[in-house]
Amino acid sequence: MSKSTDIEWMPLRKKGDLSQKEIREIFSRSTLFGDVPKRYWKMISDMLHIRSYGEGEVIFESGTPGLGMYVILDGEVKILASAEEDARELVRLHTGDFFGEMSLIDELTRSATALTCKPTLLAGFFRPQLQHLMHQRPRIGVFIMERLAKITFQRLRMANEKLVEYREQNQEEAE
Amino acid sequence: MALLTEPVLKPSVRRTILLILALAAVAIFGIIFPLISDLLVTLIICLVLAYIIRPLMVMMERLGVQREVSILGIFALAIGLLIFALQYFIPFLANEIGSLLTRLEQVNINAFQAKMTAWLDERFPSITTLFGFDGSEAEEWLTRVRGATSGFLEQSLTILASAANVLALSIVVPFITFFILRDGDKLHKNFIARVPNRFFEMAVSLSNRIDEQLGNYIRSVLLESLIVGVLVSVMFAIVGVKFSLVLGIVNGLLNMIPFFGPLISWLPTGLVILITYDQVGFGMFWMAITLISVQSLDNVILKPWLISKSVNVHPAAVLLAVLIGGRIAGPIGMFVAVPVYSVLKVIIVDFYSHLKAYRII
Known part of the structure; x- marks a missing residue:
């Protein structure tokens, strides 16, 4: 794994590499932006930061300030439990998946590290942009916040179910 | 345990580089500023205007008005206000200033000194003998003050004249302001696009924070001064x-x-009341009531409400900034010094804290 201490000037993919239509299609597959009305898309796409990453490059690391989320437009990203070199891999994400979305709401530090597994193209959407959207076009802002809340509650529910499972498992083992 | 990303610089190298950078910045600023001061002044005026106009533009955009239409609408409103001011307010103000200056010219300093001594003697019989209050040197002092003031004002006027050919400014400023407002977001995005991945999130966060802080600071200082000015005027x-x-x-x-501005304000205010108000005693009493209450209101309510704590500045820094500002650009420099210092402070403090938080240093 190459360390990302070297400053690399990654050439940005040209617009032709991935059209707005393709980006829109990838976004429409995500639960967060899936049903954003078409008339709002232009405004959201203007706020996206399209970034190109090399293999093994750190996107963000745990402990640094959380700023926002990324949607994978092309490539693969792994999420690690910490910023250490031998950190445990939590999940591997592919084109269309998104990560870091909790930072859109809270201002806490990142709880995990995101690392590319191969050359990857990402679209970043950040808290200042969401706040701007909430202020300028409250309807779209609320729309995204609502989806964020749904995702959060889904995960909370899943975590609760797992907790109950573990407790039952522990009880059985104790008996 | 080794981290995936280590700070780019080792602490010892970091400190040395920071020191060199700071010295270089001061040197470059010192050399470049006089050369591009015209351009900088114009750009600062445009930025300040853009920060004032932007909330209105956002408000209009929120109502569904196109950005270009919003900006042009605000410009039209501003021009309308300017014409109104030129027609009614400015002549009145010019007339007031003119008659105040005439009044000051007419003041017979010796008679004024005699009046003051008599007034003081009447109320505090021992004070003039205690401090050896003698008016013989007053004329000489006044000449000196006049000389210094005219030189000081001249410095400002020279800077204004070179920086602001009024006609050129009246075309250039709206033009640049328009493009800052219309394309500011795109410029920001293009700038961020050129930042390496390692610094990308930091650049997004830092630029947004500085933008927010600058906007808030500029609008707050102007609003605060406006409120203070209106209150004093009404009182x-x-x-x-x-x-x-x-x-x-x-x-x-x-x-x-x-710190110093509100204190200094007692001097010209007191002078005008002494010269123009018939009941000097009551005038002084009313001035004290007015200035103390307005300044208390400013310190207790306006400042905490409007101005972020992050732009708190040390009194010594204020004094130094005012002196340097006065040296570079006369009275205008004195007024601009503290806001410029505060803005630079916000940028530097935020920049440093971001470098630390993102483990770059």
Whole structure:
């Protein structure tokens, strides 16, 4: 794994590499932006930061300030439990998946590290942009916040179910 | 345990580089500033205007008005206000300032000194003998003050004249302001696009934070000065003090200099009341009531409400900034020094804290 201490000037993919239509299609597959009305898309796409990453490059690391989320437009990203070199891999994400979305709401530090597994193209959407959207076009802002809340509650529910499972498992083992 | 990303610089190298950078920045600023001061002044005016106009533009955009239409609409409104001011307000203000200056010219310093001594003797019989209050040197002092003031004002006027050919500015400023407002987001995005991945999130966060802080600071300082100016003006107008409008403007402007500005404002205000108000005792009493209450209101309510704590500045820094500002650009420099210092402080403090938080240093 190459360390990302070297400053690399990654050439940005040209617009032709991935059209707005393709980006829109990838976004429409995500639960967060899936049903954003078409008339709002232009405004959201203007706020996206399209970034190109090399293999093994750190996107963000745990402990640094959380700023926002990324949607994978092309490539693969792994999420690690910490910023250490031998950190445990939590999940591997592919084109269309998104990560870091909790930072859109809270201002806490990142709880995990995101690392590319191969050359990857990402679209970043950040808290200042969401706040701007909430202020300028409250309807779209609320729309995204609502989806964020749904995702959060889904995960909370899943975590609760797992907790109950573990407790039952522990009880059985104790008996 | 080794981290995936290590700070780019080792602490010892970091400190040395920071020191060199700081010295280089001071040197470059010192050399470049006089060369590009015209351009900088124009750009600062445009940025300040853009920060003032932007909330209105956002508000109109929120109502569904196109950005270009919003900006042009605000410009049209501003031009309308300017024409109104030129027609009604400015002649009145010019007339007030003109008659105040004539009044000051007419003051017979010796007679004024005699009046003052008599007034003091009447109330505090021992004070003039105690301090050896003798008016013989007053004329000489006044000449000196006049000389220094005219030189000081000349410095500002020279800078204004070179920086601001009024006709050129009236075309250039709206033009640049329009494009800052219309394309600011795109410029910001293009700038961020050129930042390496390692610094990308930091650049997004830092640029947004500086933008937010700058906007808030500029709008807050202007609003605070406006409120102070209006209050002072109204309070003096209530008791019929002449030139209350000029006094309001002077107090509002001086309020932009923290700590010292409000203190200095007592001097011109007191002088105008002494010269123009018939009941000097009551005038002084009313001035004390007005300035103390307005300044308390400013410190207790306006400042905490409007201005972020992150732009708190140390009194010594204020004094130094005002002196340097005065040296570079005369009275205008004195007014601009503290806001410029505060803005630079916000940028530097935020930049440093971001470098630390993102483990770059």
